[in-house]
Amino acid sequence: MTQVVTTATSKVNQILEWFLIQFWKCRAPVTTPGSVWKTAPADNLQQCMNLVMPLSDKSGVGRAMAAKAVASNVDEIFTGLSNVGTVHFARFDLIGANLCMFSVYDGDFASYIRDFISVFGSVFDALMLLVEDPPQLPSELHPESFIEWIRMHDAFQIPGEVTLLFPEEPDIANLPRDVILLLEQNRNVQLGRYSAYPGLSAAQIRLATGVDW
Amino acid sequence: MIVDPAVDLADVQGNILRGYKKRLVRHLVLKVNDAAAARRWLVEATSGDAALAPQVTTTANEEPPTCLNVGMTYAGLDALRVAPDQLATFPQEFIDGMAARAVKLGDTGPSDPCHWKPEWRDPEQVHLVVSIHADVRDRRDETADRVLGAGGSRAFVELARLDGERRSDGVVHFGYKDNIAQPHFDNIRNPTDRPDMQPLVEVGAVLLGYKTPVEDVRWEVPEPREDLGFNGSFGAFRVLEQQVDEFERFLSASADLMMNSPLAYQSLPPKAEDGWDPPLSRHEALRELVAAKILGRWRNGVPLVLSPTSPTPDPRVGTNDLNNFDFTTDPDGLSCPMGSHIRRCNPRSARIVQRNTNHSRRIVRRGMPYGPLYDPNHPDDGVERGLLGVFICASLVAQFESIQYDWMNLGLQDPRITGTNDPVVGNNDPKFSSFKMPAGSSSIELRGFPRFVHTKGGAYLFLPSIRALRYLGSIHH
Numbered sequence: 001m002t003q004v005v006t007t008a009t010s011k012v013n014q015i016l017e018w019f020l021i022q023f024w025k026c027r028a029p030v031t032t033p034g035s036v037w038k039t040a041p042a043d044n045l046q047q048c049m050n051l052v053m054p055l056s057d058k059s060g061v062g063r064a065m066a067a068k069a070v071a072s073n074v075d076e077i078f079t080g081l082s083n084v085g086t087v088h089f090a091r092f093d094l095i096g097a098n099l100c101m102f103s104v105y106d107g108d109f110a111s112y113i114r115d116f117i118s119v120f121g122s123v124f125d126a127l128m129l130l131v132e133d134p135p136q137l138p139s140e141l142h143p144e145s146f147i148e149w150i151r152m153h154d155a156f157q158i159p160g161e162v163t164l165l166f167p168e169e170p171d172i173a174n175l176p177r178d179v180i181l182l183l184e185q186n187r188n189v190q191l192g193r194y195s196a197y198p199g200l201s202a203a204q205i206r207l208a209t210g211v212d213w
Numbered sequence: 214m215i216v217d218p219a220v221d222l223a224d225v226q227g228n229i230l231r232g233y234k235k236r237l238v239r240h241l242v243l244k245v246n247d248a249a250a251a252r253r254w255l256v257e258a259t260s261g262d263a264a265l266a267p268q269v270t271t272t273a274n275e276e277p278p279t280c281l282n283v284g285m286t287y288a289g290l291d292a293l294r295v296a297p298d299q300l301a302t303f304p305q306e307f308i309d310g311m312a313a314r315a316v317k318l319g320d321t322g323p324s325d326p327c328h329w330k331p332e333w334r335d336p337e338q339v340h341l342v343v344s345i346h347a348d349v350r351d352r353r354d355e356t357a358d359r360v361l362g363a364g365g366s367r368a369f370v371e372l373a374r375l376d377g378e379r380r381s382d383g384v385v386h387f388g389y390k391d392n393i394a395q396p397h398f399d400n401i402r403n404p405t406d407r408p409d410m411q412p413l414v415e416v417g418a419v420l421l422g423y424k425t426p427v428e429d430v431r432w433e434v435p436e437p438r439e440d441l442g443f444n445g446s447f448g449a450f451r452v453l454e455q456q457v458d459e460f461e462r463f464l465s466a467s468a469d470l471m472m473n474s475p476l477a478y479q480s481l482p483p484k485a486e487d488g489w490d491p492p493l494s495r496h497e498a499l500r501e502l503v504a505a506k507i508l509g510r511w512r513n514g515v516p517l518v519l520s521p522t523s524p525t526p527d528p529r530v531g532t533n534d535l536n537n538f539d540f541t542t543d544p545d546g547l548s549c550p551m552g553s554h555i556r557r558c559n560p561r562s563a564r565i566v567q568r569n570t571n572h573s574r575r576i577v578r579r580g581m582p583y584g585p586l587y588d589p590n591h592p593d594d595g596v597e598r599g600l601l602g603v604f605i606c607a608s609l610v611a612q613f614e615s616i617q618y619d620w621m622n623l624g625l626q627d628p629r630i631t632g633t634n635d636p637v638v639g640n641n642d643p644k645f646s647s648f649k650m651p652a653g654s655s656s657i658e659l660r661g662f663p664r665f666v667h668t669k670g671g672a673y674l675f676l677p678s679i680r681a682l683r684y685l686g687s688i689h690h
Contacts, residue, residue, distance in 0.1 A: 044623055045632070085566040086625065107625045108317070111567075111615050118427050118569055140429045143611075144304050203566040203628035213566060213628055 021184055024177055046088065046195055047109065050155035051101040052188045053131040058097035066099045066130050073123045080120030085213070086112060088202045099131060106201045109154075113147045121146075156186035219423075220401070220416055224444045224678045227270035228282045228344065228579055229419055229605055231403055232395065235280065235346035237353050238377040238581045240450070240601060241360060242332050243341040243369040245292035250368035251341075252293060254360075255686035258283070259679050267345075267356045271679055279356045280346040283682065284448050284603075284674030286310060289340030294688050295441075302436040303675070306610040307447060310336045311671045317614060319622040319640030324668035330452065332373035333670030339372065342450055342674055344603075375452065377581030377601045385582050386455045386598050387637070387665075388504070390514035394536050394559070396575045409536040411561055414575045421445045421607050426573040432608045435675075441685070444678035446605055449613045452670040453638070454599040457587040460665045467659050468499035479652035480506070481522055490525040503659070506650045507636040509555035510535075516555075521548035539563070546651045552630040554637040557620045565626040567619070574612045574620075577605040599669070609673055638666045 055062045070077075070092045081087045081103075090103035105112045116124065121139040128134040135149035136142040158165060165179045183189060197205065206213040220230075227233070245251045257266035258281070270280040285293070287308050290300060306314060312326040312333070320326065326334065333339060343360055347353035361371055385391045396414040397406045417423030421434045422443040434442035471477040477499065486498030493501065501524065505511045511524035518538040520526040540556055540563035543549055549556055556563070560571055584598025606612035622640050624630035629649070634641050636648040641664045649656040677685065 044618070045625075083568050085568050106566075106631075107619045107623060108615065110610050111619055114427065114430070114611055115567060115569060118430050118573075121429070141431050142433060143427075143430050144433045148305065199632060201566070201625060201628060201631045203625075204631055207628040 021180060024181055025184070044108075045106050045199055045201055047105055047107070047112075048157065048190060048193055049101070049103045049105065049109070049112070049150075050157075050188065050190050051103075051150060051153055052095070052155060053099045053101075053127075053153055055097050055099055055130055056132045057130070062130070063094055063097070066094060066127070069127050069130060070099075073120075073126065076120055076123050080116060080123070083119050084112070084115045086115070086202055088205070099127065104195075106203075109151065110147050113150050114143055117143050117146060155188035155190045156182075157190040158192070162191045220420070221444070223271050223273035224680055225272045225420065226282050226446070226676050226679070227272050227276070227280055228346075228603075229446050229577065229676060230272050230398060230401055230416070231276075232392065232577075232579055233276055233280050233346045235276075236348045236379050236381075237346065237350060238601065239345045239353050239357050240375040240377075241341075241343040241345070241357060241369075241371060242339060242373040242375065243343060244338050244372055245289060245340045245368065246370045247367045248292060248294050252686045252688060254368045255283075255293075255682050259682045259686070267359050269679060269682060278347065278349075279352045280344075281356060281360070282344045282676070284342045284344070284450065284676050285685075286336070286339050286341075286672050286674060288337050290675065290685075292340045293685050295685070299436055299441065302433070302442075304433070304447075304608065304610060306614060307673050307675065309673075311449065311451075311673045312336045314614065314673075318617050318668075319634070320668045321640060322642075323664070324640070329668070329670040330373070333452070333672065336672065339672050341369065342672065375583065375601055377583045379581055380586075384512075385580070385600060386457050386584070386587055387460055388512045389508060389510065390512065391580065392578070393510070393514050394555070395577060407533050407536045410539045412572055414572070417607055418575050418612070419446050419577055419605055419607055423607075425607060426575060427611065428569065428573075432611070437684075439680075441677070441681045443680075445681055446607060446676040447609045447613075448674040448676050449602075449604040449606075449609060450671050450674055451602045451604065451668060452583075452599065453602055454597055454667045454669045456663070456665050456667065457598065458592040458594075459663055461587075461589065461592065463662045463665070464500040464503050467503040468496050470659070471499045471503070471657065472496060474657060476652045476655055476657050479655075480650060480657070485522050488527070489523050503650075506550055507553055507648060509549045509553035517549040517553075518543050546629075547653075550648070550650050551627045552624065552633055552636060552648055554635055557624070557626070557630075557635050558616055560620075560626055566628065567626060570615075574616050575606075576612050576616065579603040579605065597669075599666070603674075605676070636662065640664060 055066055057065065081090050086106040088104040090101065093100040093102065117139045125137045125139055128137055135146045139146040166176065203213040254266060258269050261268065267279065267281050269283055270277060287300070287303060287310060311318070315321065315326050345353050345356045347356065357374065361369065383390050383392060394409065396418060397409060398416050399413040401416065415424050415426050417425040421432060425431055436442065472495065481498060481502050486493045486495060489498065501512065505517055510516050513524050514535050515524050515530045516535065516538050518540065519530050519534070539561045540549060544564065559575065562571055565571060580600045580602040582598070583601050585596055587598060604613050619625045621635040621638065624633045633647050641662060643661045643663050646660060646662045648659045
């Protein structure tokens, strides 16, 4: 009986929270900040992309098709990433019903995506056939739309440190309204990142370690 | 000119594929006051009847005595009542505008838009930049008056008039001969083109609707494509103030440093300066060497790759050969450092990190000095001087911004310079600035220099085709 009451109370709270968030959104809409550029060159170097692309077929068959699409193009993709020259790491993951590409690269987001359109755009176009609401294809003829689509599916990145979201809240239980609205609007969020070698480019690492850049 | 028959030169504004040779320029920064009158002016300015209004210059004919061209901001297109669904087809960086991209462009600190000249501080007010080139002041002034007079007086509010003047020797305020290197377009030959050892550039590097220099990629053309976007271009208009006294002090301080450095002999052998024409003292020669190393050319325009130890080599580098070189012959920057200005802006065929971008970011530069000549006998005169520059390309984000962000202010193209800024025009801070001149197996590092060029204003402009100007003039609501 106690379990039933607790569950019911929890459900009621969730509904109340939902109404509260909708009310807040009407009163003070949150806009997602765009690209964040820094003034110090080193801060503009290493960037993350956390691309989350919902599959149109979310079943095991759809996931298998996505895995096959990656498998059949993986050599071309990795060669292409190497030719882009600014990529530290890139990996493809299936997470839930999403095909994801997570990468760390140097420099400007638009330049990075444009480079990989020109290097292996046709391969990426094949993956796009498996995702929900794909961008206009082929990407070579719609580069601006494609870049914008990728930007929209890139996880939102908290500008600066995640602790900055809670500047005046010694008690983490008191959640700031802005943070709730920000996370309500952005389902996929990068909360923080660590680099063992901040301020160094992929090419600098390659040069220092004797790998051809 | 020999012309690709695929390009209708009569439809292309005249300052894109060729540069005018005029001595004077006046840029009128305008706000649309009455949209209907402004549209009527566009119709008249493209009517072919100079009695109605000064005509927009195209590329079709020889350069007329007075040239007039028009650029528009996103706010300007909106002010002319371009439909929202058409406005939405313009690229995001153009919609954002230059001020909104300031941090990406390195326009921070003294170059922050909050410090720009008053006419640029509210980007929503800047709608058109009308550029008038002439050799004679009276002609320039008369044309400007006609734009602003009669119908123009109701159409526009003048926010500013910016005047520039080219020196007869082509030298700009830092003392360099300018305007040596411009792209040579595929199938469009200009008799003044000099050999440059670079592949011809697709016309799609500057005009919308054509094959671009990025393999297989085509930029999207604003809609309606044929009426508005096709044969258009984009321009980054920049008011760039040059701190000549700071620059000259830096050269002297660097020469002081190098006078005591044995490494300097690697770059300028002892007594080499005695063979220069005219001969210079060692200190003066080292000043000139530093000026050359940070730019990539001696101040007389001779490229370091062709003449690493003298601005006046024997035999001389002819005017026709000033651009006839490649960095592939200098892979370690012993002649022309990797961090020098011309090598950052255009690495030519040299090895770079982004292997497919060597020739894909070519842009056209149109610039004219403003302000009085610098007098070394009266430094710190407090007078503003600089360059009125228009950087023209088909994709601001893919070309102008990528050069500015990736190459000039990040040095991403070569791991040996990554993390440093362009020494001449970069967003430098004395606390972090660094420039390395490879010398033998080592290098001379110059540090602690400030930013020499401050942005004082600017806007992203759409440079419509003639057909598009007529279309904009014919919008009805």
